[in-house]
Amino acid sequence: MVPTLAGGNVGIQVEPACPAYLCRSAGQFWMRTSSSALKILPLTIEIARETPPLASVLRDPADCLIVATARVHGLRLLTSDERIVASKLAQIVD
Numbered sequence: 001m002v003p004t005l006a007g008g009n010v011g012i013q014v015e016p017a018c019p020a021y022l023c024r025s026a027g028q029f030w031m032r033t034s035s036s037a038l039k040i041l042p043l044t045i046e047i048a049r050e051t052p053p054l055a056s057v058l059r060d061p062a063d064c065l066i067v068a069t070a071r072v073h074g075l076r077l078l079t080s081d082e083r084i085v086a087s088k089l090a091q092i093v094d
Contacts, residue, residue: 047072057087 043065050068051061058064063081067090070077076091077084085092 041069041073043069044072054089057089058083 047065047068050072051064054064054067055061058067060083063084066077066079067084067087069075070090076093078093079085084090
């Protein structure tokens with residue numbers, strides 16, 4: 001399991017220090033994850049191409065980049081954003 005958090009012009013892949021099922025919230029998961037477990041994922045052409053079709057469902061450009069990054073890299077998102085979860089456009093960590 002590799003939860004993904006992304007923002008701005010990069011994605012962040014998190015190798016979990018504690019399994020997500022042991023954490024009660026995304027914030028708790030993030031705080032338990034050491035910075036050495038982070039890997040910066042660059043914004044690529046593939047992610048940029050994946051982003052525009054997501055806009056009709058997600059609306060927020062940042063959310064589109066987050067979901068596109070997860071899809072391109074085959075990662076699951078750790079999010080409480082109801083629109084992203086409801087869209088089923090990306091795999092979500094339960």
